[in-house]
Amino acid sequence: MPNKMQVRAIEVGTVIDHIPQGMGIRILKFFQLTDKPDCITIGLNLRTASGDRKDIIKIENTQFTREQANQLSLFAGEATINVIDNYNVVDKYTVNLPETVVGVLSCPNSNCITHEEQVSSRFHVKVRAEVVNLSCHYCEKSYQPRVFKELL
Ligand SMILES: [Zn+2]
Numbered sequence: 097m098p099n100k101m102q103v104r105a106i107e108v109g110t111v112i113d114h115i116p117q118g119m120g121i122r123i124l125k126f127f128q129l130t131d132k133p134d135c136i137t138i139g140l141n142l143r144t145a146s147g148d149r150k151d152i153i154k155i156e157n158t159q160f161t162r163e164q165a166n167q168l169s170l171f172a173g174e175a176t177i178n179v180i181d182n183y184n185v186v187d188k189y190t191v192n193l194p195e196t197v198v199g200v201l202s203c204p205n206s207n208c209i210t211h212e213e214q215v216s217s218r219f220h221v222k223v224r225a226e227v228v229n230l231s232c233h234y235c236e237k238s239y240q241p242r243v244f245k246e247l248l
Contacts, residue, residue, distance in 0.1 A: 109134070109156040111178040111185075112168065117141055119171045120151030126171070126246060127164070134158050166194040170228065170241050193221050197230065204243050208235040 115123060120138055124130055137154040144150050159179060160168075168175050169191040179187035199216040210217045210232070218233035231238040241247045 105183050106135075106137070106154050106156050106180055107183055109154065109158050109180050110160060111180060112153045112155075112172070113150075113176045113178060114174045115151040115153065115172045116174070117149040117151060120153055122247070123151075123153060123168065123171050127167075129153075129155060129158075132158070163194065165189070165191050167197060167200065169193045170197070170247060193223065193228065196220055196233075201230070201244050201246050203232045203235060203237075204239055204245075205232065205235050205237050208232060208237075210234050 112123070117140075120140055124136070124138065129136055135156040139152040141149045142152060160177065165175075165177050168177075170193075172191070173193070175191050177187075177189050177191065178185045197217075197219045199218075201217055201219060203210050203217055203219075209215070215234070219230040220233060222229045222231060222238075228241055229238045230241060230244070
């Protein structure tokens, strides 16, 4: 059999392609995708045409907002989102780092006011020397994504 990777086609939903190897599982967890009843097909360590490995996630009956899709770039900067309707790709776009991430990450600084008061966390995303940094709007400390427990 030829070395074909495909996971079966879906009728309506979203395919997240070009996820770095190992990040597929984290994305499922982070977005709590498995908490919903939608059928999800995941392919791990699939071989790409260039010989690299990647993960792919297909979620039926689900569409992401651009904001949600852009949060994916914290894990998968090269991810491609394919919007599927009637088995066809009706929209396809790449994700971009958001300028801010609001309400989804908790500040690693335990003294940060966001742990004391009912405010949504807010981080400003900056890239320095190709490294993503998230700086807290409230305590102004700067962190790399790997220190956020939500992103582990
Ligand atoms: Zn903070």
